[in-house]
Amino acid sequence: MAARPAYPGGGHPLQFWVVVENAFHPAECTQLTDARTGLDAADGILVAGRSNQNIRQSALVWLPESEDLAWVDARTTRLFADANRQLFGCVLDGFEEQSQLAAYGPGQHYDWHIDRGQGHIASRRKLTLSVQLSKADAYVGGELEINADGYPFAAPRDQGTAIIFAATTLHRVKPVISGLRHSLVVWAHGPSFV
Ligand SMILES: O=C(O)CCC(=O)C(=O)O
Numbered sequence: 014m015a016a017r018p019a020y021p022g023g024g025h026p027l028q029f030w031v032v033v034e035n036a037f038h039p040a041e042c043t044q045l046t047d048a049r050t051g052l053d054a055a056d057g058i059l060v061a062g063r064s065n066q067n068i069r070q071s072a073l074v075w076l077p078e079s080e081d082l083a084w085v086d087a088r089t090t091r092l093f094a095d096a097n098r099q100l101f102g103c104v105l106d107g108f109e110e111q112s113q114l115a116a117y118g119p120g121q122h123y124d125w126h127i128d129r130g131q132g133h134i135a136s137r138r139k140l141t142l143s144v145q146l147s148k149a150d151a152y153v154g155g156e157l158e159i160n161a162d163g164y165p166f167a168a169p170r171d172q173g174t175a176i177i178f179a180a181t182t183l184h185r186v187k188p189v190i191s192g193l194r195h196s197l198v199v200w201a202h203g204p205s206f207v
């Protein structure tokens with residue numbers, strides 16, 4: 014892939030995502046990955062309710078609703094609010110889906126897709142938030158890439174780093190080669206294209 018060309022005209026390059034380092038403390042990441050234990054993992058569920066193993070292969074669970082985990086919604090809401098103020102400036106009016114915990118083992122991946130979909134909830138997805146819950150050296154491969162303009166950007170893989178992007182932006186998780194990658198994925202919702 015060729016390097017991104019210099020932005021013409023001397024202005025600022027367009028920004029398509031917001032990265033927040035240390036958005037989650039390592040102990041918070043561990044609490045979330047531990048929360049998976051004992052939960053039923055539905056293998057390869059697309060959020061539209063259709064399963065397509067060619068696009069997605071990962072173990073996915075909904076974040077359980079418990080008092081111990083109440084801080085998660087507060088944190089992710091703050092991350093969305095800050096990113097929306099800083100960059101996106103879109104109309105957000107709710108959080109209509111439970112947060113997801115995903116885990117990708119060897120060979121598992123999520124091919125290029127966008128998160129805005131059909132249906133009354135998926136069509137209202139405006140922003141996507143992904144948090145790297147695993148330590149950077151806990152897995153090989155498994156990069157989260159965002160392709161907003163033809164130049165895929167690999168999200169930083171440091172544990173606790175969050176990235177926020179428009180739910181209409183192409184992204185993928187490359188196949189994990191070894192180890193296990195955990196992530197937290199959340200959407201913020203709102204009316205179309207405003
Ligand atoms: O695991 C991730 O970081 C992203 C997953 C994803 O793209 C999705 O669940 O729609």
Ligand SMILES: [Fe+2]
Pocket residue numbers: 126127128141184
């Ligand atoms: Fe996605």
